[in-house]
Amino acid sequence: MFLSDKKLEVQMSRSIRLLNLLQHLREAKYPVTSQTLAAQLGISQRSVYRDIETLRQQGVRIDACAGMGFQLKEDFFLPPITLNETEVEAIFLALHWLKSVPDGELQCASSSVLTKLNSVLPAHRQHLLEQTTLRAFNVWLPVDMKILEQIRMAIRRQVKISVMYWDEQQRESHRILWPFAMGYFNDKIMLAAWCELRQAFRNFRIDRIQQLHLSQEIYPQFKQKLFHQWWTQEVCSTTDKN
Structure with a gap:
């Protein structure tokens, strides 16, 4: 038996509403009241309670904080999956x-x-x-864990970083970089970035970065576009050209 167009439309509309509710909860840093959620979604508070219960039945963990509202405790969930x-x-x-x-x-x-x-x-x-007994083994050059964390954060936020860098001739230089990708090659981790000093793409060994300052200034390009331009120009070259 097929659903009528009207029933199908209602079903799809509720599915979209559930997704929107989940997105609002995901974006909220603190508990959100049913009144606020109702206003954001343009529905009644009763519908909010009903939709939250539906999401819970589907496996989404939503906590109710007395006097404060609802909070999503898991960012997302995986349904049962089968892999070969x-x-x-x-x-x-x-x-x-x-x-x-x-x-x-x-x-x-x-x-x-x-x-x-x-x-x-x-x-x-x-x-x-x-x-399974499959294993992978690598010996890595030591790096500063804090610097790695800051670089990954900068790539996510698409913000500039300021670094003190030592090249292979042990020459020190100060660089303002637009970091957009990291690569893991053999024993080293490489950073791909646009260098304001050289006005060109450069590859930096992270173990040679001595100091790093994470700025709040967003660089004027999307990281995907920079990556595509770099990929086309470098063709996966791992040469350190600094």
Whole structure:
């Protein structure tokens, strides 16, 4: 039996409303009252309560804070998924390799992702994840974890950074950079950025960055566009041209 056009329209409208509600909760840093949510979505408070209960039934964790409102406790959730043996091995190998990267937050994230995947995989796939013996090994040049964290933050926010850099001739220079990508090559981590000093793209070894200041100034290009231009020009070159 097919749904009538009117019923289908109502169903789609409610689905969109649920997605909008989820987005409002995701963007809120603090608990939001049902009254505020109702005003934002243009619906009644009763509908807000009903929609929140629907989201909870679908697995979304929404806490109710007495006198304060609702707060999303999980940013998103994965439904039960099925992966074949090769896909499970690929995920495990990639996450195991990530544990060797000298970046504390990424190491923690890799362990967290493995735990979350294991919780939603069917039992026979969980066994495969536990039994796989594929491993990845890397020896990395030491880097400053704080600098790595700041660079990743700058790339996300698309803001400029100021660095003190030592090139391979041990010459020190001060650079204002527009960071847009990081690459992990053999034993080193590279930063791809537009350099205001050279007025050109440059690749920087992160282990040679001595000091870094994270600014609040957004650089005047989208990082995806910079990446595309750099990719076309460099063709994945890892030469340090500084």
